[in-house]
Amino acid sequence: MNDSSTLNWLVDQVMKALGQQTESVPDTPTSGDRSASPRHEEYPIADPVNAAPIHNIPEPKWAEGMEELLASTPARIGVWRTGTRPLTTTMLALRNAHAAAIDAVFSEVSPELLQEMNLFTVETHYENMETFLRRPDKGRLIHDRGVALIREKCVNRPQVQIVxxxxxxxxxxxxxxxxxxxxxxxxLEVYGLSCGTPFFVRGGRVGCMDHIGEILQPEVLVLLIGERPGLVSSESMSAYMCYRPHAGTVESDRTVISNIHRGGTPPIEAGAHMGTVLHKMLEQQASGIKLIM
Incomplete structure (x- = not known):
């Protein structure tokens, strides 16, 4: 069980305990009494990933509109209140999401996963996480040791390079x-595309794909990278794809598939779609706003 799963489990246990303690508490006042507030917190909190959208408002004046809003976004809508503060369950879920976001930034990808995926590791000039957060530019250049390792292990001028x-x-x-x-x-196999030697970059920013492009000169490069975590998901990944990336590549020349996680674009579906996008890039010799999808 990873740290995020442990946090979710702990929050679930606390919420269950709160529900057991409030089963005998009288019903809340009606929504017509706006000065009144709920005396208990037995309303379930919505899980934007695993559960159907729900709200905590006892008697919403426009129930259908509330359901439409909840169905359109994972944002925290209709969380309700107890007195002048949010429900305890709301605050627990919010603090859980905040802790998961911090953990996602400061944790590291496990060596076991990289070994399982057969990815060797190189580093940028990021030095440490504090510097990485303050100096994005240091995450855009591969360290000299990494450059040497890439040249030693990777196929030069591949059709598709995965990083x-x-x-x-x-x-x-x-x-x-x-x-x-x-x-x-x-x-890639379905489209008959060949792949170079995939590897992992520790302390990498999106711009590192330009430096890698200069080193290996692939026709197209796809960078699978962790997104800045929010309070809905700390598991969101993006895929940045570029035709012949090089130093000075502008952001409009990159094609991006974002929000890849179990509550957004399903990972398996995203991987299949990447293959289609890369195939079109090679056909049109273009990416970003120049690519016709």
Whole structure:
């Protein structure tokens, strides 16, 4: 059980205990009495990933509208209150999500996963996480030792180069790579595309794909990287794809599939779609806003 799973389990146990303690408490006042507030907190909290959207408002004036809002976004809508403060369950879920986001940024991708995926590791000039957060530029250049290792181990001028980076969420890599990576490889095989030697970049920013492009000169490069975690998910991954990336590549020349996680774009589906996008890039010799999908 990883740290995020442990946090979720602990919050679930606390919420169950709170529910058992409040079963005998009288019903809440009606919504017509706006000065009144609930005396108990037995309303369930919505889980944006695992559960159907629900709200905590006892008697919403427009129930259908509330359901439509909840169905359209994982944002915290209709959380209700107890007195002048949010429900305890709401605060626990919020603090859990905040802790998971911090953990995602400061944790590291496990060596076991990288070994399982057969990925060797190189580092950028990021030095440490504090510097990485303050100096994004240091995460865009591979360290000299890493450059030498890439040249030693990787195929030069590959058709497709796959790179994995922790970015701002190691948790995203841990949660999605086992599904995304095989799906992407299968898609490349379906389209008859050859792949170079995949590897992992520790302390990597999106711009590191430009430096790697200068080193290996692939036709197309796909970077699987952890997104900046929010309070809905700390497991979100992005796939940045670029045709012949090089120093000075502008952001509009990158094609991105974002929000890859079990509550967003399913990882297996994302991997298959990447194969289609990379195939079109090679056909059109373009990426970003120049690519016609």
């Amino acid at each position: 994995v980076a922790d970015g701002l969420s190691a948790n995203a890599i841990e949660s999605n790579l086992r599904d995304v990576y095989p799906s992407l490889m299968n898609a």
